[in-house]
Amino acid sequence: MPCYTSKLPVGRYSEMMGDHGTKVTICGRLGKHCADCGDVGHNLCDYPVGARGRTCDRPICNDHSHQVGPNMHYCETHFRMWQKTAERQGVLPLDL
Ligand SMILES: [Zn+2]
Ligand SMILES: [Zn+2]
Numbered sequence: 008m009p010c011y012t013s014k015l016p017v018g019r020y021s022e023m024m025g026d027h028g029t030k031v032t033i034c035g036r037l038g039k040h041c042a043d044c045g046d047v048g049h050n051l052c053d054y055p056v057g058a059r060g061r062t063c064d065r066p067i068c069n070d071h072s073h074q075v076g077p078n079m080h081y082c083e084t085h086f087r088m089w090q091k092t093a094e095r096q097g098v099l100p101l102d103l
Contacts (some may be wrong), residue, residue, distance in 0.1 A: 010034040012045035013071070041068035043083060044095035053078075 012040045039048040048066025053075075056063050065082045073086040081089055 008034050008036065009040070011037060011040060011047045013047060014067075039066035041071055042066055043071040044068060046070065050080040052080060052082035052085055054081050054089065 009099065011033050013031050013033050015031055024066035033047075037047045040046070042050045042065045046068035049069050050067050050072040051074070052067055054063040054066040055061070063082060063085055065085075067080065067082045071083055072080040073083070075081050075086070
């Protein structure tokens with residue numbers, strides 16, 4: 008059974024303590040690990056790569072995924088690329 012390093016959601020108390028989530032270990036069949044940490048890869052990067060509508064498909068956790076639209080997530084690297092392109096074109100990315 009695979010194990011994951013996840014974080015407890017940041018609540019009032021942990022915010023007061025300047026804590027950004029307490030690490031917890033969870034085990035179970037929860038799918039792929041995040042490509043950037045040991046958390047559960049809840050989302051897949053939807054950044055288009057190459058032809059034929061292929062996408063990056065990198066598994067990314069909620070922390071490392073960036074929502075760019077309804078049901079659209081980009082991984083860290085692709086989010087930065089996307090942001091740069093948007094800035095160049097004078098289109099500011101939506102602040103989601
Ligand atoms: Zn992650
Ligand atoms: Zn990606």
